[in-house]
Amino acid sequence: MAMAMTMMGSPQTNSSCGEETKWGTRLLCVFRMRYIDFRVAEVEALEQMACGLGFYRENEGPLIGKKGTMFKWEAPKGGEEARDGPFWYLRAPTREAAEKLAAVVGERGVLVKCLVDLWSEGDTLEAMALDLRQGAVEDAALRPDVEDRKSRVACFSDKGSTFKFSCEGFGRRIPMQEQLAVIDVLCRACGHVGKVSLKQPQYDFYVGNTAVSPKEHNLPSIPDHWYFGLLLCRTTTWYDAYKLSERKYLGPTSMDHEVAALMANMAQCRPGKLAFDPYVGTGSILVACSHAGAMTYGGDIDVRVIIWGKEKECCDVKSHGEFVQNGKVDVWTNFDSYGLPRPLGLIRCDASSLPFRRQAACSEDLFDAVVCDPPYGIRAGGRKQGGRQAWMRDREVPEDRKDSHIPSTAAYSTSECVVDLLDLSARHLVVGGRLVYFFPSAVTGEIPRDWLPSHPCLEVEHCCEQELTMVWGRKLVTMVKRKPYDPDEAGEHRKRQLALGSDLLKFDRLYELVHSSSGEKSKKVKSYKGKKI
Structure with a gap:
């Protein structure tokens, strides 16, 4: 009965955002059950784009006194395990801030299913209906009367207005007969007088219910609870338009379309911004950045990937159709087939030595975002310029062979790759x-689980971990540049990062350490904390 929409309601709807307290407006954030550790970080990144107010955290002293001007998370009901569930509370400082956040989340949210202006909740449907009917709360000063909220929504006074109910269950499917009974109870409790319209209602009221047994569907155990409110936005799976299974040009390490969309959100890509991927490959990450409206630029050391592409004999010509040009498909084909703006440029380059003039002021402070998936030698080894014999590297390439010449390369260790990435950023x-x-x-005895590389100009804002197997994982790290680049300071920091005995050098032996640490070599994670369910 639920319907996917980006934004719900008329201007009257947008002026109604339920519970107003000293913390502002209380929202219910309903998440999708995938990439569990990434969800809160994505909302915070989108909030910075929408409002720029930030999030209040009680354990961060400097933010005390800003309670009324910031967003604030509240843990869901059900204890620690419920944190992995879909229902979180979110306090917005004002109704206007809630509306701005809903507009951005509804347009480009990936892990948020919907945002709800929370009116009432209860352990049973009857308790929730009683609260709506009487406005019964423990402290009336903390929440306005239900009638005050209803006065902002036309369907309680205007018979010509339209509305609908969206009933959703977590851990169970709510049968249609039960949905009708729930709607009947809530309509009588609230006193709706408008008309029902399932296709294009002015107001969409959300009803959510959780009832998950400890062993059911391998989901987190959450107590039975009901939620009711006015739907502010519902996201779509817009990123499915970029599925890898239907893409024209792919490589062995092409980034999953959903993760690429998440990365574009974490980078806050939007119109007027310039995003750079120094390991562009087949362009998966830049496709998501381009969809978000950002201008894009890419580089890669493999000329065969970014320039040559694949001959049409290697592809299904029928499925590629008009996008097979000059007998091949390449990175440009992906952008053209989606109707996205092409990158400003793709250069054959080495991330350890970008072809930008370091003396030119225009080459620094150039990009708004660097978004990438560096090669760590797990699925594909990293390469940099160089070779076994110095005389081959120093030879001048004949003019008539420069277009087809492939320079020699050398192995690129994880430690060097990370240090170079942070420095170029x-x-x-x-x-x-x-x-x-x-x-x-990875889970090993030698590598600290919480350790991350650093740089004096960059500050870690979010670090979200994805468990891939019982021993393997990866972290999506978001860093923000806080001060101008200082070459001397950066050089000294680089020496410390690559000094003998540093934690970073241990990652050069990551594959060896993982496969010698335990017998759990490649067992896949079966829980919901893995990729998706």
Whole structure:
């Protein structure tokens, strides 16, 4: 009965955002059950785009006194395990801030299913209906009367207005007969007088219920609870338009379309911004950044991927149709087939030595975001410029062979790759720009689980871990450039990062350490904390 919509309601709807307290407006954030550790971080990144107010945390002293001007998370009901469930509470400082957040989340949210202006909740449907009917609360000063909220919604006074109910269960499917009974109870409790319209209602009221047994569907155990409120926005799975299974040009390490969309949100890509991927490959991450409206730029050391592409004999010509041009498909084909703006440029380059003039002021403070998935040698080894013999590297390439010449390369260790990535980001990002990248993690006795590489110009804003197997994982790290680049300071920090005995050097032996640490070599994670369910 639920219907996917980006934004619900007329201007009258937008002026109604339920519970107003000293914390502002109380919302219910309903998440999708995938990429569990990424969900809160995505909302916080989208909030910065929408409002720029930030989030209040009680354990951060400097933020005390800003309670009424910031967003605030509240843990869901059901204890620690319920944190992995879909229902979280979110306090917005004002109704206007809640509306702005809903507009951005509804347009481009990936892990948020919907945002609800929470009117009432209860352990039973009857308790929730009683609360709606009487406005019974423990402390009336903390929440306005139900009638005050209803006065802002036309369907309680105007017979010509339209509305609908969306009933959703977590851990169970609510049968149609039960949905009708629930709707009847809530309509009588609230006193709706408008007309029902399932296709294009002015107001969409959300009804949610949780009832999950400890062993059911391998989901987190959450107590039975009911939620009711006015739907502010519902997201769509817009990223499914970029499924890898239907893409024209792919490589062995092409980023999953859903994760690429998440990375674009964490990087806050939007119109007027410039995003750079120094390991662009087949362009999966830049496709998501381009969809978000950002201008894009890419580089890669493999000329065969970004320039040559694949000959049409290697592809299904019928499925590619008009997008097979000059007998091949390439990175440009992906953007053209989706109708997205092409990257400003793709350069054959080495991330350890970008072809930007370091003396030119225009080459620094250039990008608003660096978004990438560096090669760590797990699925594909990293390469950099170089070779076994120095005389081959120093030879001049004949003019008539420069277009077809493939320079020699050498192995690129994880430690060097990470240090170079952070340094190029610190140098070429604008102050306030964001670096979003994946960093490997693993359960071993030698590598600290919470350790992350650092840079004096960059500050970690979010670190979200995805469990891939019982021993393997990866972290999506978001860093923000906080101050201008200082070459001397950066050089000293680089030496410390690569000094003998540093934690970063241990990651050069990550594959060896993982496969010698335990017998759980490649067992996949079966819980909901893995990729998706």
